[in-house]
Amino acid sequence: MGAPADALKKALIAGLVTLGLCFPIVALRTDANFSNQLVLTPRWGLTFTLAAIAAVGVFLISLLRPAGFERATPKRALDTAPPHPFFRYLPRIGLVLLLAYPFLALAISASGGPGLLKLVDTYGIQILIYVLLGLGLNIILGLAGLLDLGFVAFYAVGAYSSALLTTTFGLSFWIVLPLAGILAAFWGVMISLPVLRLKGDYIAIVTLAFAEIVRLVLVNWVPVTGGYAGISSIPKPTLLGLSLGPEPGSLTSLLGIPFSPFYRLAFMYYLVLALALAAYWATLRLRTLPVGRAWEAMREDEIACRSLGINTVATKVSAFAAGAFFGGIAGAFFSAHYGFISPKSFEFLESAMIVAIVVLGGLGSMIGVVIAATVMVGGTELLRELGVLKAVFGPDFDPAQYRMLLFGLAMVMLMVWRPKGLIATREPTVRLKPQPTRGAPAVSAGE
Amino acid sequence: MDYFVQQLINGLTLGSIYGLIAIGYTMVYGIIGMVNFAHGDVFMLAAFIALILFLLLMQVLGGLALGLALVIVLLLGMALTSLWGWVIERLAYRPLRGSFRLAPLISAIGMSIFLSNFVQLVQGPRNKTLEPILSNVLVFPVGEGSVTLAEKQLVIMVVTAALLGVLWYVVRYTSLGRAQRACEQDRKMASLLGVDVDRTVSLTFIIGAMLASVAGLLWMMYYGVVSFSDGFVPGVKAFTAAVLGGIGSLPGAVLGGLLIGLIETFWSAYFTIDYKDVAAFSILAIVLIFLPSGLLGRPDVEKV
Numbered sequence: 001m002g003a004p005a006d007a008l009k010k011a012l013i014a015g016l017v018t019l020g021l022c023f024p025i026v027a028l029r030t031d032a033n034f035s036n037q038l039v040l041t042p043r044w045g046l047t048f049t050l051a052a053i054a055a056v057g058v059f060l061i062s063l064l065r066p067a068g069f070e071r072a073t074p075k076r077a078l079d080t081a082p083p084h085p086f087f088r089y090l091p092r093i094g095l096v097l098l099l100a101y102p103f104l105a106l107a108i109s110a111s112g113g114p115g116l117l118k119l120v121d122t123y124g125i126q127i128l129i130y131v132l133l134g135l136g137l138n139i140i141l142g143l144a145g146l147l148d149l150g151f152v153a154f155y156a157v158g159a160y161s162s163a164l165l166t167t168t169f170g171l172s173f174w175i176v177l178p179l180a181g182i183l184a185a186f187w188g189v190m191i192s193l194p195v196l197r198l199k200g201d202y203i204a205i206v207t208l209a210f211a212e213i214v215r216l217v218l219v220n221w222v223p224v225t226g227g228y229a230g231i232s233s234i235p236k237p238t239l240l241g242l243s244l245g246p247e248p249g250s251l252t253s254l255l256g257i258p259f260s261p262f263y264r265l266a267f268m269y270y271l272v273l274a275l276a277l278a279a280y281w282a283t284l285r286l287r288t289l290p291v292g293r294a295w296e297a298m299r300e301d302e303i304a305c306r307s308l309g310i311n312t313v314a315t316k317v318s319a320f321a322a323g324a325f326f327g328g329i330a331g332a333f334f335s336a337h338y339g340f341i342s343p344k345s346f347e348f349l350e351s352a353m354i355v356a357i358v359v360l361g362g363l364g365s366m367i368g369v370v371i372a373a374t375v376m377v378g379g380t381e382l383l384r385e386l387g388v389l390k391a392v393f394g395p396d397f398d399p400a401q402y403r404m405l406l407f408g409l410a411m412v413m414l415m416v417w418r419p420k421g422l423i424a425t426r427e428p429t430v431r432l433k434p435q436p437t438r439g440a441p442a443v444s445a446g447e
Numbered sequence: 448m449d450y451f452v453q454q455l456i457n458g459l460t461l462g463s464i465y466g467l468i469a470i471g472y473t474m475v476y477g478i479i480g481m482v483n484f485a486h487g488d489v490f491m492l493a494a495f496i497a498l499i500l501f502l503l504l505m506q507v508l509g510g511l512a513l514g515l516a517l518v519i520v521l522l523l524g525m526a527l528t529s530l531w532g533w534v535i536e537r538l539a540y541r542p543l544r545g546s547f548r549l550a551p552l553i554s555a556i557g558m559s560i561f562l563s564n565f566v567q568l569v570q571g572p573r574n575k576t577l578e579p580i581l582s583n584v585l586v587f588p589v590g591e592g593s594v595t596l597a598e599k600q601l602v603i604m605v606v607t608a609a610l611l612g613v614l615w616y617v618v619r620y621t622s623l624g625r626a627q628r629a630c631e632q633d634r635k636m637a638s639l640l641g642v643d644v645d646r647t648v649s650l651t652f653i654i655g656a657m658l659a660s661v662a663g664l665l666w667m668m669y670y671g672v673v674s675f676s677d678g679f680v681p682g683v684k685a686f687t688a689a690v691l692g693g694i695g696s697l698p699g700a701v702l703g704g705l706l707i708g709l710i711e712t713f714w715s716a717y718f719t720i721d722y723k724d725v726a727a728f729s730i731l732a733i734v735l736i737f738l739p740s741g742l743l744g745r746p747d748v749e750k751v
Contacts, residue, residue: 020530024499025492026569038575040502147549149556194736201482201552205686206735209728212683216728220721348679352556359553405564411557412539419546 007062015055022047098273102266120265125337127377128272129330134357134369135279136326141355142364143292144319145299146195147204150211151354154184154324156218156346158331163231163341173237177332184328185321192320196313211351218343230342237336239267268337275333279326283366286322295319356411362420380407449592454716460600460669462708463607467662468685469700470614471655477631477695478651484555485535487682488562489656493528493663494673495566498575500524513580524664525657532656536649567675574674581668603665610661611701618697623650631695680724687731693744702742
């Protein structure tokens with residue numbers, strides 16, 4: 001009955017609030033003029049447009065959903081019928097697609113699509129690096145339930161140790177790769193020691209502080225790390241001792257085929273794919289081992305765990321070590337693939353990105369990590385490409401600027417609407433009784 | 448000796464600003480037990496709001512009444528920033544009440560990323576440099592040398608002290624303060640006894656944002672430079688201050704802020720300026736290991 005009037009009132013309030021929010025910060029832009037003094041440029045049009053958008057949006061939402069926002073609660077799967085055969089073959093189909101991806105990309109770029117480098121490098125390799133990082137953090141955050149906001153530190157340790165070992169001592173990538181993982185795992189053990197006595201949000205802050213310390217050391221320890229200039233010309237990985245570059249003595253010249261940058265890209269793609277699959281498989285195996293079960297038990301209830309005789313100290317340390325190992329491997333691959341690293345790549349935003357991937361993936365679901373990494377990294381990269389928006393908003397509209405803005409907004413909105421992540425149903429690895437009929441989903445028991 | 452006293456003054460000035468931000472963290476943590484990760488960015492936003500309002504008033508008033516302009520900026524900035532604080536709590540945190548433990552923290556991280564990029568987008572990525580204001584110095588002889596105290600340093604300390612007095616009165620003697628303390632002890636029981644918990648939490652966020660707004664104005668005045676990325680590091684340091692003082696404790700937050708300010712200043716003065724942030728973050732880790740409840744906090748007893 002009074003729904004339109006009510007909606008109108010809400011819309012008016014939303015409009016006025018937006019106006020208040022935007023008043024100085026959007027309406028008046030500060031710019032330095034030639035004599036380096038700040039001048040104000042009024043932008044009232046933009047302000048009123050934003051307020052109008054907010055008002056209209058709230059009006060429409062409250063008209064269509066007068067009961068207010070309803071949160072999507074994951075429905076419990078009651079049917080125990082076997083899934084459709086398609087889903088049974090889905091992993092195999094996915095694997096085949098992943099293996100065929102470089103060649104698909106080759107075909108797409110040959111038929112006039114976007115460039116090969118973009119397709120394989122940005123969408124293939126970059127996403128897989130994040131999958132690897134996500135799987136690493138998944139052990140710490142998803143399985144063991146320890147919120148690590150400084151995962152990027154392990155990534156940085158892996159990248160810098162592999163870069164320094166290859167450039168200074170001339171070690172091969174293949175020796176350095178496991179070394180980087182082990183060194184990062186060592187750092188994981190070190191950071192886990194102060195964390196042992198803490199819980200919840202404190203772990204988050206200490207790990208964040210730790211990552212900042214690592215980054216600041218990388219910035220300031222110029223003789224070793226090169227400071228902001230970073231380390232460049234890191235040698236590329238070789239295949240059985242043969243390089244894939246254009247120089248003589250490389251694999252292509254040996255085989256007598258003309259050089260193409262595609263070979264190296266495809267090689268790197270398969271390498272990171274193999275690493276990601278290995279990490280996936282390793283996590284799968286770890287989850288069924290006693291240590292993996294202890295991780296998941298600790299996530300659900302640490303006190304119960306301790307009273308049942310599980311050594312929580314060893315459990316936490318091993319979770320950090322295992323997660324950091326994958327982070328270090330990802331770092332070693334990153335440094336070898338791009339050939340250049342600097343502290344810029346290891347800022348807090350990266351940690352936030354990896355945390356977002358694991359959380360959106362559903363905290364513990366590995367396939368969720370893969371999907372979330374594809375959506376988050378691929379989605380934000382895709383935003384750079386959207387020329388369509390340029391046509392709508394004018395030529396000086398740069399969609400890349402909105403990338404992180406939308407990323408932050410997406411994190412908030414997904415928490416509000418789907419707090420359990422994209423893959424909300426997580427099956428326990430071991431189940432003693434058929435199906436416990438507990439009311440609350442497993443994760444909420446953490447409090 | 449004079450060098451030491453000079454650094455002491457600088458450290459206390461910086462520490463006052465950290466203390467004001469730290470109160471926002473500690474109050475929110477005390478009531479709903481979440482780390483409001485976006486608080487540092489609210490502070491940065493407040494610094495921008497203060498900068499713009501100040502420039503606007505300088506245009507209108509023609510630079511005649513600096514004091515009047517600063518008072519108007521202070522009050523208007525507090526109002527506008529508290530609106531932001533209210534909206535953020537309403538949209539990003541309230542729907543997550545009762546969700547799983549990490550959800551509000553992750554939402555807050557998203558909000559923090561959103562705010563810094565929003566400011567970068569609407570105000571541009573460059574540093575905003577303001578001509579120095581209130582830079583007249585008072586010179587005191589100390590020992591053989593002398594110590595300078597800039598007017599703005601005096602203003603910062605006086606404003607901080609006055610605000611803390613007001614806040615102490617609010618928390619101690621008003622019905623809002625009683626409601627806050629009740630929610631802090633037991634939210635469910637408080638709501639059963641007729642305390643409007645949602646309103647109390649909203650008001651807590653508003654008070655936190657107001658104090659962050661004052662800190663933003665003081666920061667803008669003290670350094671004369673603001674940038675969209677200024678939220679993160681002061682935010683983490685203020686959180687460190689809150690933890691150092693004992694999270695949930697208001698005097699602890701101020702004490703922690705002053706200590707962090709002093710440690711940072713003395714580290715830069717006597718050791719190397721490059722690693723001053725490392726010093727602050729290391730202290731956070733050390734305090735949490737050896738003194739998990741902070742200097743003035745209550746020990747956290749877990750009931751099963």
